[in-house]
Amino acid sequence: MAYSESDTRSKLIDPSIKDSGWLESNIVREYYFTDGRKLIGGKRGKRYFVDYMLTYKNTNLAIIEAKSESKDPLDGLQQSINYAQRLKIDFVYTTNGHKIYEHSLLEGKGQFIENYPTPDELFERKYRKVTPKAKDVITHPFYIEGMMKPRFYQQIAVQKTIEAIAGNKDRMLLTLATGTGKTYIAFQIAYRLFQSKWNRDNADRRPKILFLADRNVLKDQSMNTFNPLEKDCIEINGKIIKKRGGKVPTAGNIFFAIYQSIAENKNRMIDITEEESEDDVTAYYKQYPPNFFDLIIIDECHRGSANDESSWRDILNHFGSAVHLGLTATPKRDDNGDTYKYFGEPIYEYSLKDGINDGFLTPYKVKRIQTNIDEYRFDPNDIITGELDKQIVELEQFEKQVVIPKRTELIAKTILQNMNTMDKTIVFCVNQKHALDMKVAIDKFKTIKDNNYCVRVTSDEGDIGRDFLEMFQNNDRDIPTILTSSKMLTTGVDAKNVRNVVLTAPIKSMTEFKQIIGRGTRVFEGKDFFTIMDFVGATNLFYDPKWDGEDEPIEKTPRPPKGKGIEGDEGGPPTEPPEVEAPTNEKVTIDIKGKKLKVINIETTYVGMDGVPLKTEDYLELLIGVLGKFYNDEDGLREIWSNPSNRKDLLNKLKEMNIDESQLDDLKVIFEAQNSDIYDILTHISFNLDIKTRSERVFAVEHSEFIEKHHNEKAKEFIEFILERYKKDGVKELDEDKLGKLVDLSGLGSVREVANNFGGIPKMRDEYFELQREIYR
Incomplete structure (x- = not known):
């Protein structure tokens, strides 16, 4: 055998x-x-x-x-x-x-x-072709702490990078979706290089590494990740440099800085905060010899490191002899192609689609919300403060050139209606003023009294905003629940329990779009999916074939000459990059008088296994195909649905196929049938039958012989109570395990007392099942 x-x-x-x-x-x-x-x-x-x-x-x-x-x-x-x-x-x-x-x-x-x-x-x-020294670098172990081990793709990213560095490659790029742990990967790379004493000189010393970010929140998060190497980590910032008499720190191995703290600011409008004068701007990085660092890790490198005009590029040019490793969450696009030209093709990529399908990122659904004011047409009855350039105001002009306070309030109210009250939510606005207006509008309609339920987090808020962000990221805290922001939160916000990402600002860049969506993808216990609420059509970018497609090969640009930099002035460094808003003419404010603003359509989209979102008609087609596996005709569906046990079994099987009850409930919105049963939606899409309301079904039962056959008035009263609960709250009130709770809510006595009106508990349970067959008859 x-x-x-x-x-x-x-x-x-x-x-x-x-x-x-x-x-x-x-x-x-x-x-x-x-x-x-x-x-x-x-x-x-x-x-x-x-x-x-x-x-x-x-x-x-x-x-x-x-x-x-x-x-x-x-x-x-x-x-x-x-x-x-x-x-x-x-x-x-x-x-x-x-x-x-x-x-x-x-x-x-x-x-x-x-x-x-x-x-x-x-x-x-x-x-076989690797040198003995390179083999020593390649074979050093990962840092393992308790049960925390690198995931398979993190191992690959680290190993590929170590092998490339050991093979004397001097520019590298890792492209991994937001939420997949790029900073943790950077730490493992640094740790292994540190332990193997790799350096550019092949000397007997540990390497000097510079970790460059463009925001303090990213830099601080990175330092926390590097905590196992804490005694070798040094922060470079303005306060530290001033305490040292204007001299940069050199005693350490791993240095952390935002580039604004050490760069020369050629474009002062972008890089200087309002409190700083021109004399405060310097290029502190030039105090370091060009060969001081062996490795420079550039976080979120798509944000400007490879741009010839950027301050990041000056830093990289100065430290031209170091290895440059770029980290980004965005594949090559038209708006970040220069990043790929500088670093070359990624040595490893791990996409959003891969992360979701492998279970390391959270799936999502999209609600595309349209209002009757997505385009404003001049109405002489309206009160207009200022002058309109055109008689028609398009979506991308709102908040930048034209403000309609009632529109802001409509969006705020709709956000609250489409989210669970305590679900953590980030609202991306056009600019800082819009973020403040949105916060005020949400406060107007919220049901939670806490003053910090909704807060604005923008660069203008300074330390207050950063404190709110820290509280928001704390998964043990409910408050603050909603953040309104503009550009500040597009990258690096490690808030695992974000349930809603709201887009109220038009987005033209696929790169920025992917960064924003990444705020919701992090995995958290009990978080099965997150929702993107799109008020501006930004999710049209989903339908770009480049969403998760193959990138075109890029010719790598030559590395700049070793040690060549640009002379700069001395002075104090900026601290946090401000959110730059292009100057515009004075905004026009419109108070609409004769028109009621309302939501006219909510289209829900679900993301399939291939990473491509399914539009409503595609989703319905998928659903019809799936449902066909469980019943052939209306009688088959009725037999399943009118029995609580069979109904629960069907819903569980649909869940396993990634179709949940919240998605089925969304179909009610699509068919404008919020007061109907899911059963009626299914009969409509499967057999094209008319959709009945729950009230109509209850009316039919009340005028049938079913109730009158019970001679006990208390029994009739309990049946009528169940019907009212069903009419008000839907089919969940008819679950098999709800009978005892319904008895308690009815106020008609204990379970045994109510059951006696039917002839005992088994008989009452039988009538509960029979009532459901009558509802769906």
Whole structure:
């Protein structure tokens, strides 16, 4: 009798692996590398794993696909190759315990072999062209603390970077979606280089590393991530430099700065805060010799580091002999192509779609909300303060040139209506003034009395805003619940429990759009998805084929000459980059008199497994196809839906297919049937039947023989109470486990007392089920 797969592993495959010199410490069995896509109700989709992972000298070298003794050893080869490509592993083995097939991804072909190669043999095949010093750098271990280990893609990003640095590559780019832990990756890179004493001079010393950010909040978060190397970390900022008599700190190994703290500001309008004079601007980075740093890590590098006119570029030019590593969450687009030209093609990419499907990022749905004032046409009855250039005001002009206070209030009210009261929410506004107006409007309609329920967080708020942001990011606090902002929160805000991202400002840049959406993607316990509320059509960018497509190859620009910089003035540094708002003519304010402002359409969009959002008609088509698996006609659906147990089973199966009750409820909005049952929506989209309201269904029951057959008045009263609850709150009131609660709410007595009116508890339960069959008859 042939061995099962588990017996084949233990009795045939394990001994064969160990005969080739692989120790138990080199073998990882059932290596799970994804968490499974997040589903509704705290559930997860399929997790992917490989049967064996072979590791040696802290590098992943091969995977083994195990089959039972009776199966063809080549079964599962293609799947294993696919996994190896994702895991960036060069060697795949498939076996049934007797035959071993080796496939090399380096050569693109394979062959049957007698024995597994030894660890040293496989390591040399992978790194045969690498110098001994480079091998030493490559093989240093990750920093592991407790259960906190790098995820598979983080391991790959770190390993690829270490290998590139060890191979003397001097410019590198990592492109990973927001929320996937780029700063943690940067820390692991620094840690391994630090432990291996890598440096540009090949001297016996630890490297000097500069971590550059463009916002204090990003720099501070990064320093927290680097905490295990705390004694070697130094912050560079204006206060520290002034305390040192204008001299920059040099005693340390890992330096953190925002570029405004050390750069020469050529464009003062952009880089100087209002409190600073021209004499306060200097280029402190020039106090460091050009070869002082071995590695410069540029966080959110798409924000200007590669732009020839930027202050970042001056810093990189000065430290031209260092390795430059850029971190970004945005693939190449028209508006950040210069970043890719400077750094070259990414050495590793991990997309938003991958992060969601692997379960490391939260899925989302989109509510595109349209109002009847998305375009304003001149009305002589309105009160207009100022002069309109044109008789028609388009969406992108609102708040920049034209302010309609009633429009702001309509949006504020709609935000509150479309969110759970205590769900953490970020509202992105046109500018700082708009963010303040939106905060005031939300305060007007909120139901929570706390003064800090909604707060503005912009650069003008200074320390107060940063304190509010810190409280918002604290997952144990409910207040503040809503932040209004403009540009300040587009990057680096690590708030895991954000449930709503609201867009009230037109966005033309795919780069900025991806950054903003990233505010909601972080995973948090109990957070199954987040919602993007779009009032300005910004999510049209979803339908750009570049959303998660392949990037065009880019020719890399030559590295600037070593040590060449630009002379600058001395003085004090700026502290935080202000939110720059282009000067405009005086705004026109319009008080609309004769027209009632209202929401005219909410289109809900769901994101499929391929990362492409499904429009309403696409979603309905998907839903009809799914529903067809469970019933063939209306009678089949009625039989399921009118029985609480069957109904719950159907809803659970739909959840597993990523269709939850909140999505079904959204269909009511689409069909303008908020007072109807989900059952009626399903019969409408499946069989084109008319949609009835719950009131109509209750009316039919009340005028049927069902109630009159009960001669006990208390029994009738309880049935009528259930019908009223259903009419008011919907089908959830008819769940199987709701009967006891309904008795308590009715005020008609204890469960036993009410049940006696029906002839006992079993009889009351039977009538509860029969009532539901009557409702859906």
